[in-house]
Amino acid sequence: MATKTLAVWAINLDFDSLPASVVEAAARSFHNWAGCAVGGSAHPATAIARKTLATFAGSPTSSMLGSPDKTDAQTAALVNGISSHVYDYDDTHLATVIHPAGPVASALLAAAQMQNVAPVSGEDFIVGLVAGIEAACKVGLAVYPDHYDAGWHITGTAGSIGAAVAVAKLLKLDVQPMQWAIGIAATQVTGLREQFGSMTKSFHPGRAAQNGLLAAMLASNGYDSSLASLEAKRGWASVVSASHKLETVLHALGHTWETEQNTFKPFPCGIVIHPAIDGAIQIHNETKHQDLDAVNIHSVQLSVHPLVLELTGKRNPRTGLEAKFSVYHGAAVGLLFGRAGLAQFADDVATHPTVVHLRDKVRATPDASLRSDEARVRVDFGSGAVSEKHVRHAVGSLEVPMTNEQLEAKFVEQCAPVLGDEGARNASRVCWSLKDANDVGVIAEALH
Amino acid sequence: MATKTLAVWAINLDFDSLPASVVEAAARSFHNWAGCAVGGSAHPATAIARKTLATFAGSPTSSMLGSPDKTDAQTAALVNGISSHVYDYDDTHLATVIHPAGPVASALLAAAQMQNVAPVSGEDFIVGLVAGIEAACKVGLAVYPDHYDAGWHITGTAGSIGAAVAVAKLLKLDVQPMQWAIGIAATQVTGLREQFGSMTKSFHPGRAAQNGLLAAMLASNGYDSSLASLEAKRGWASVVSASHKLETVLHALGHTWETEQNTFKPFPCGIVIHPAIDGAIQIHNETKHQDLDAVNIHSVQLSVHPLVLELTGKRNPRTGLEAKFSVYHGAAVGLLFGRAGLAQFADDVATHPTVVHLRDKVRATPDASLRSDEARVRVDFGSGAVSEKHVRHAVGSLEVPMTNEQLEAKFVEQCAPVLGDEGARNASRVCWSLKDANDVGVIAEALH
Numbered sequence: 102m103a104t105k106t107l108a109v110w111a112i113n114l115d116f117d118s119l120p121a122s123v124v125e126a127a128a129r130s131f132h133n134w135a136g137c138a139v140g141g142s143a144h145p146a147t148a149i150a151r152k153t154l155a156t157f158a159g160s161p162t163s164s165m166l167g168s169p170d171k172t173d174a175q176t177a178a179l180v181n182g183i184s185s186h187v188y189d190y191d192d193t194h195l196a197t198v199i200h201p202a203g204p205v206a207s208a209l210l211a212a213a214q215m216q217n218v219a220p221v222s223g224e225d226f227i228v229g230l231v232a233g234i235e236a237a238c239k240v241g242l243a244v245y246p247d248h249y250d251a252g253w254h255i256t257g258t259a260g261s262i263g264a265a266v267a268v269a270k271l272l273k274l275d276v277q278p279m280q281w282a283i284g285i286a287a288t289q290v291t292g293l294r295e296q297f298g299s300m301t302k303s304f305h306p307g308r309a310a311q312n313g314l315l316a317a318m319l320a321s322n323g324y325d326s327s328l329a330s331l332e333a334k335r336g337w338a339s340v341v342s343a344s345h346k347l348e349t350v351l352h353a354l355g356h357t358w359e360t361e362q363n364t365f366k367p368f369p370c371g372i373v374i375h376p377a378i379d380g381a382i383q384i385h386n387e388t389k390h391q392d393l394d395a396v397n398i399h400s401v402q403l404s405v406h407p408l409v410l411e412l413t414g415k416r417n418p419r420t421g422l423e424a425k426f427s428v429y430h431g432a433a434v435g436l437l438f439g440r441a442g443l444a445q446f447a448d449d450v451a452t453h454p455t456v457v458h459l460r461d462k463v464r465a466t467p468d469a470s471l472r473s474d475e476a477r478v479r480v481d482f483g484s485g486a487v488s489e490k491h492v493r494h495a496v497g498s499l500e501v502p503m504t505n506e507q508l509e510a511k512f513v514e515q516c517a518p519v520l521g522d523e524g525a526r527n528a529s530r531v532c533w534s535l536k537d538a539n540d541v542g543v544i545a546e547a548l549h
Numbered sequence: 550m551a552t553k554t555l556a557v558w559a560i561n562l563d564f565d566s567l568p569a570s571v572v573e574a575a576a577r578s579f580h581n582w583a584g585c586a587v588g589g590s591a592h593p594a595t596a597i598a599r600k601t602l603a604t605f606a607g608s609p610t611s612s613m614l615g616s617p618d619k620t621d622a623q624t625a626a627l628v629n630g631i632s633s634h635v636y637d638y639d640d641t642h643l644a645t646v647i648h649p650a651g652p653v654a655s656a657l658l659a660a661a662q663m664q665n666v667a668p669v670s671g672e673d674f675i676v677g678l679v680a681g682i683e684a685a686c687k688v689g690l691a692v693y694p695d696h697y698d699a700g701w702h703i704t705g706t707a708g709s710i711g712a713a714v715a716v717a718k719l720l721k722l723d724v725q726p727m728q729w730a731i732g733i734a735a736t737q738v739t740g741l742r743e744q745f746g747s748m749t750k751s752f753h754p755g756r757a758a759q760n761g762l763l764a765a766m767l768a769s770n771g772y773d774s775s776l777a778s779l780e781a782k783r784g785w786a787s788v789v790s791a792s793h794k795l796e797t798v799l800h801a802l803g804h805t806w807e808t809e810q811n812t813f814k815p816f817p818c819g820i821v822i823h824p825a826i827d828g829a830i831q832i833h834n835e836t837k838h839q840d841l842d843a844v845n846i847h848s849v850q851l852s853v854h855p856l857v858l859e860l861t862g863k864r865n866p867r868t869g870l871e872a873k874f875s876v877y878h879g880a881a882v883g884l885l886f887g888r889a890g891l892a893q894f895a896d897d898v899a900t901h902p903t904v905v906h907l908r909d910k911v912r913a914t915p916d917a918s919l920r921s922d923e924a925r926v927r928v929d930f931g932s933g934a935v936s937e938k939h940v941r942h943a944v945g946s947l948e949v950p951m952t953n954e955q956l957e958a959k960f961v962e963q964c965a966p967v968l969g970d971e972g973a974r975n976a977s978r979v980c981w982s983l984k985d986a987n988d989v990g991v992i993a994e995a996l997h
Contacts, residue, residue: 284749293785300774322601326748335743340743
């Protein structure tokens with residue numbers, strides 16, 4: 102019944118029944134996603150995808166954020182999914198490590214701009230976004246952690262299903278076609294964790310957006326699939342995970358809201374590094390400038406959740422992309438610069454002698470008694486002085502969420518290189534107006 | 550090293566080093582695929598896909614077989630992959646149950662018609678086809694049977710990798726981009742066996758063709774992936790299968806040829822039913838007409854490989870599509886009509902009272918001592934007479950392969966409803982000329 106449960110729930114969802122806190126959380130998710138997608142639009146991975154897809158692209162209905170060009174909805178979904186994730190600066194549903202807006206919003210906005218679908222109101226868009234985020238995160242919860250541990254990039258795999266539900270909701274599909282859409286999405290299991298550290302990691306949310314959009318469109322025209330694609334013996338959950346709890350998790354739909362559990366990264370790197378960076382920045386802010394010189398620091402000792410070293414243990418990152426998977430790099434730039442934004446993960450910072458010098462002095466010890474959003478940072482200065490910080494919950498966690506002002510600053514940091522400072526501030530304002538929009542296409546067109 | 554081993558082997562492959570028997574086998578695979586793709590072009594699944602994709606389609610470079618319309622290469626790859634598989638009448642690499650031409654030829658022909666790629670000679674096309682079929686079947690062999698037993702439709706999963714290698718070979722990629730193409734394809738794991746019996750089964754080879762084509766195109770423009778996507782700890786083989794033997798299998802590349810092991814279905818249904826149908830047809834041919842009336846048959850007893858009931862045990866198929874997964878239906882129509890072609894798997898035959906009446910008298914017993922291409926068929930007539938057949942190797946097996954004449958008859962059977970009888974015979978001749986073609990696009994354009 103899991104597939105049908107999800108389909109029926111999504112079909113019955115409407116704006117008026119959404120708690121205000123869920124609407125607000127969805128609006129924050131959209132704003133954060135849009136900033137990331139614009140910010141990532143100039144990245145080589147996005148540029149290569151845009152160039153490659155141009156060969157196949159159809160009538161230009163849908164926006165590629167950060168670019169004045171439109172393209173067909175399939176292509177826009179892939180490109181926006183890639184650009185939203187390429188700096189690892191997007192959102193995180195902590196209980197599953199899914200970055201849900203990448204696949205869901207990328208598919209939804211592209212679909213909302215299609216002929217015969219547009220105009221889509223902000224309220225309808227938010228309903229689709231919530232349906233998709235809930236779908237992705239609930240099915241993700243049902244297979245986490247076995248599925249992730251097996252080596253799947255859950256953002257792509259669960260994200261395909263979320264994207265399908267979002268677009269199917271937008272298209273107002275009935276129960277059976279909604280089940281087909283879920284089935285066609287579920288059969289496209291996209292994303293191996295082996296791709297972390299390469300451009301293909303960002304391909305996952307982009308392809309997931311396409312998977313879901315295509316699934317919903319095919320289903321809307323009568324392309325059928327199994328009606329039990331999620332829960333059948335050889336269905337999605339059993340094939341992709343050693344165990345699952347689909348029935349339990351899906352029965353909580355509408356009672357607990359995963360959209361409210363979505364968090365936003367303050368730093369463009371693996372989220373498990375954030376507590377160490379947070380502690381390093383706190384120490385930077387309390388330390389005299391001259392003491393922060395790399396040569397004046399004797400050693401840096403981190404105590405971190407064991408997953409940190411498994412996911413982000415790169416000792417000698419050679420590129421900005423690799424540096425995102427190095428807790429050593431994160432701590433070093435936090436200490437040196439008092440921040441860890443896009444600039445601190447540029448290629449030339451990853452290989453800068455001063456950064457490398459300090460990075461080599463950082464040691465990290467796994468401590469299973471720590472939560473994944475917790476860390477201890479200890480700096481021994483050559484002078485004999487010692488600074489220590491115990492970060493109980495990193496900034497950007499559920500306990501210490503990014504404020505709307507912090508989200509806005511992050512948006513502008515990302516978008517200013519593409520849109521200019523004024524353009525970035527204006528785009529941020531337009532994105533905040535989502536709920537009241539008569540046509541979300543107008544918002545999309547403001548994002549370049 | 551597996552990913553690199555595959556890449557280097559594919560790059561070094563050239564037409565002159567191919568054994569003549571491999572070239573002949575590839576030509577037969579192409580001919581069979583083309584007939585299936587034309588024959589499946591009018592099926593509702595293909596029609597829905599064509600209609601849905603038209604919304605997104607780009608410049609029309611590539612043929613949708615059986616249709617006068619061209620479309621962009623991505624769309625053509627999907628549509629041709631669906632239509633080639635939709636009647637379950639395509640090829641089978643028996644050791645893996647992969648239908649390799651669906652994903653590989655669909656991607657390759659679509660790519661070969663692209664601007665900046667066309668014209669592609671028949672020889673270059675055959676080299677790409679062999680590279681792709683070898684890649685799909687070798688990586689399939691490396692994970693079979695665990696991967697298939699886990700619930701994956703191996704035609705889609707291994708087929709994506711085969712399609713990527715085929716197109717990457719056509720694009721003359723170097724080693725590293727070829728590894729990226731393999732990686733981007735490997736990360737798109739498409740195909741759950743739960744979809745068997747629905748239109749989404751045919752979606753798998755189509756999407757696999759797209760996956761591979763997109764992967765090769767992205768890689769050709771510098772989109773990178775892990776260089777060890779197949780063999781890494783969290784790479785394809787380990788994530789999708791409980792065990793694998795990648796190294797061993799890939800070292801046999803060029804020593805053993807899977808293309809020669811490709812077989813062609815004489816009947817448009819699950820291949821494991823073929824021995825039972827073969828026996829039923831033999832009994833039909835030796836029995837007087839009046840005895841073959843359903844009411845005059847007392848019982849039909851089949852002894853079959855255990856997989857037959859697992860895969861094709863549908864007792865009461867309600868549609869032609871479901872009938873393809875019913876060994877009972879296959880035996881019944883073989884006995885009644887002396888053939889089991891497309892006509893015998895039509896919806897109105899699946900529900901015809903005479904067929905249902907006889908089908909209900911068929912019993913099947915699993916016998917683990919039988920090979921999967923072996924069966925015993927015993928018919929007890931009401932008169933007291935008994936006919937028995939022991940089919941040691943079904944027609945279409947490696948031991949009793951389809952002759953070129955049988956392939957031609959099958960081609961014409963499939964294509965005549967679309968192209969007319971004369972057109973079908975002409976199209977068959979054009980497809981047999983593949984090796985000598987200066988531009989395979991000319992062949993594609995003859996197939997409507």
